[in-house]
Amino acid sequence: QKEVEQNSGPLSVPEGAIASLNCTYSDRGSQSFFWYRQYSGKSPELIMFIYSNGDKEDGRFTAQLNKASQYVSLLIRDSQPSDSATYLCAVINTGTASKLTFGTGTRLQVTL
Amino acid sequence: KAGVTQTPRYLIKTRGQQVTLSCSPISGHRSVSWYQQTPGQGLQFLFEYFSETQRNKGNFPGRFSGRQFSNSRSEMNVSTLELGDSALYLCASSFQGNTEAFFGQGTRLTVV
Numbered sequence: 001q002k003e004v005e006q007n008s009g010p011l012s013v014p015e016g017a018i019a020s021l022n023c024t025y026s027d028r029g030s031q032s033f034f035w036y037r038q039y040s041g042k043s044p045e046l047i048m049f050i051y052s053n054g055d056k057e058d059g060r061f062t063a064q065l066n067k068a069s070q071y072v073s074l075l076i077r078d079s080q081p082s083d084s085a086t087y088l089c090a091v092i093n094t095g096t097a098s099k100l101t102f103g104t105g106t107r108l109q110v111t112l
Numbered sequence: 113k114a115g116v117t118q119t120p121r122y123l124i125k126t127r128g129q130q131v132t133l134s135c136s137p138i139s140g141h142r143s144v145s146w147y148q149q150t151p152g153q154g155l156q157f158l159f160e161y162f163s164e165t166q167r168n169k170g171n172f173p174g175r176f177s178g179r180q181f182s183n184s185r186s187e188m189n190v191s192t193l194e195l196g197d198s199a200l201y202l203c204a205s206s207f208q209g210n211t212e213a214f215f216g217q218g219t220r221l222t223v224v
Contacts, residue, residue: 031210032210032211034212034213036215042217043200043202043215043216043217043218044155044202044215045215046212046213046214046215049212088155090155092210098143098145098160098162098167098168098206098209098210099145099157099160099168099170100145100147100155100157100204100213101157102154102155103154104154105154
């Protein structure tokens with residue numbers, strides 16, 4: 001079982017719709033959770049982080065964390081073509097406090 | 113506030129050579145981590161430095177090494193390059209390692 005799992009996609013959503021990206025993790029000791037956006041040929045860009053159970057909203061983005069289910073998600077409201085990218089989920093485990101463990105990423109395509 | 117700066121951006125090296133990559137973190141950040149990104153393996157953690165000490169190390173051979181200077185700048189060295197070392201090498205800076213990490217633009221290394 002991979003430590004951090006994401007559906008590779010592509011996830012295709014029409015412009016203006018809500019995109020829902022999901023991530024599960026295996027280590028119950030995971031303490032910090034991050035979502036990065038990566039455009040082709042570019043480096044990852046941090047878009048959201050969440051440390052506590054529940055929802056965290058920032059503009060069009062909402063991160064949701066459920067530690068009991070070991071599940072973290074990212075919602076993108078009013079999706080735009082510029083949101084088309086690969087979204088990487090990353091976690092920090094308690095035992096390796098400075099190491100980000102990444103999923104393989106979900107490719108999102110926002111269609112006109 | 114300046115972001116994370118990696119140099120050089122591109123490198124072409126021959127098998128058997130060695131290479132040194134440089135990373136300047138965001139001002140005030142004391143943690144610098146290095147990652148390798150390849151299409152097949154995704155983002156893999158190499159190592160992390162905090163206050164000139166390596167705190168965490170990934171599963172890479174000893175040919176991969178690093179160091180951090182008193183000004184928090186970090187270098188990564190790869191000796192005896194192999195074709196499989198061709199990848200995007202990313203540096204990430206964070207305040208103390210277990211908080212939000214920001215990536216540099218990366219160094220794309222091609223080994224021929």
